Amino acid sequence: MKNSVLNHPIISERYFFPRYEPFQNPYFVECNGTKLACYYQNNHPNAKTVIYFHGNGEVVADYLDFFPQLFDNEKYNLLLFEFRGYGMSSGKATLVNMLDDVECVINKLNIPQTKIILYGRSVGTLYAAHAAYIFPTADALILESGIADIEERIMIRLNSPAEINSSYEELKEEFTKHFDTKKKLSAFKGKSLVLHTENDQLVSVEHGKKLYEYLNQPKNIHLFERGDHNTIFTVNQNEYFQILFDFLKK
Template sequence: MNGLSFSEICYLFCCPPLPSRIAAKLAFLPPEPTYYFDEEPDGTQSLHLTERAEWQYTHRELEGIEVFRTRTRRGNNIACMYVKNTENPQYTILFTHGNAVDLGQMASFFVGLGSRINCNVFSFDYSGYGISSGRPTEKNVYADVEAAWSELKKRYNVAPNKIILYGQSIGTVAAIDLATRFEVAGVILHSPLMSGMRVAFPDTQRTWCFDPFPSIDKISRVTSTVLVIHGTEDEVIDFSHGLQIYERAPHTVDPLWVEGAGHNDVELYGQYLDRLRKFISQEVGSS
C-alpha cells in the first residue's frame, strides 16, 4: 500500500474504477485460515487453532473462548469470537482487526490485551477472512461490523455505553463507520487511514467519488470520545494519516504518537498499555 508502479496503477484503475475493486486491490489480503469451528453435541461451536495461529496461552484459556457464526444483512456468515477475560470488565472491546490476519492469529493478543486492561474482547472476521463466507469488499466490511455490534448487544447483553470500539489499520474504517451511526463509550483508532487513495497516492488532497474508505470525511460525525494511536515511522500508513484523523475528530483526548514505531510494533512500546489504561479508566464517555 505504499507507492505503485505504472503497471500497478493501470491494473488498479480498471475501467470503470469501481470503489469495491479499488478497495479489494488496495486493502484486502486474507491469509490462509488459521482456525476452524467444530460443532459440539449441545449445538455450540468450539474453536480449534492451527500451528500458524501461534497460541501463547494454556488450553484452559483457549476453552474459555466462545465462538459462533452470524449472518450479515448482505447475506454472509461471519465468524465471531468472544474472549471473556474477567467476570467484572470495565468495558467490552469490539475489536476490528487489521489486514492479513484472522481470528486465529489474533486470539492470543485478545487474551493478553483484555487481561491487562480488565476488559473482555469481542471480534469477528470480515467476509472472506478466516472461515467467514463471501468476499472482502468495502460494503461487506460495514455490514460485518454492524452484525458483530448487534450480536454483542443482544447475545451478551452489553449496553452501548459499555462498549469501546477498537479499530486497527484497515479495521479503523469499520470502527469509524459504525461510530458515525451509534454512540459508544469510546473509540480507539490504531494506525488509521484517511482514505484508500491517500494511502496509495500520498499527494491526494481531496476525496474522489471512487475513493474507498473515506474515513477522513466520516470522522467529523463521530460523537464518541476518540483516542488516536500511531507510530511516527509507520511504513504502511503514514503518520500524517493519524494526525489528520486526530485533527478532524470532534471529541478527542491526547493522542499517542509512538516515536520510532512502525505499523506492526506499536504494542511493544511501554506507553501503549499505559495510554490504554488511562483512556479506559479516566477518559471514555467524556465527549
C-alpha cells in the same frame, strides 16, 4: 450487498490479504448471506465491551494468545471482529460490503452503545470509524496506525480507473459516499485516542494526525518514536497498553 465499483474484484485482490486460520470456539454471525467467524469473550456482566477490528494480512487467530487475557485482566469483555473472507469467515473481502457487516455484528451483541469501545488497527480503522458513525454515543474510539484517506491507498494500486471500467469522477464519488472519514469521525460523541508511529512507512503518520484533527474533544494522540506499522505493538508493548488502559479508565 451494495453495488459499488469499490467492490470490484481487482481492488479486492490488490488491497486485501486474507488467509484461512482456524481457531477454537468461533462466534459466528450471519450477515447478508456471509458467515463471519468472530471471537467473543463475555466474562464480565455489565462491563464494557471492546470491539476490535484487526489490520490487513491479519486474522482473529493472530490475537488469541494475548488479547483475551489482556482485556479480561482489566475487566473488559472482548469481541474480535473478523472480516468476510478472513480466518474462518465465508465470503469475499470487499471494501464497501464489509461496512454493512459492522452494524450487523455489533447489533447481534445487543449491548447499549455506552458500553461499547471501538478499536481499530490499520485497515480496521476504516471499519471502526464506520462503527463510530453508526454508534456515535459509544464510550470510546481507538484508532491505531489508522487510515484517514482510503482513496490514496487504493489509487496507488490501480494503473487507472479504466482498469475497473470506471472513471476518476466515479471513484471520487464512491469514496466520498462510503468512506468520508471526516464526516464519520466528526459525528462521534465519545472520547477518542489516536496511536501511530513516527516511522510508519506504510501508512504515514500524517494519516494519524489527520484522524486526530477530524475527531471531537475529548481526544488524545500519542506518536511513538520507536517501531513502524508492523512493530508498533512489539516494540512499544508496555507503554502502548499503559496509554490505552489509562485512556479507557479516564
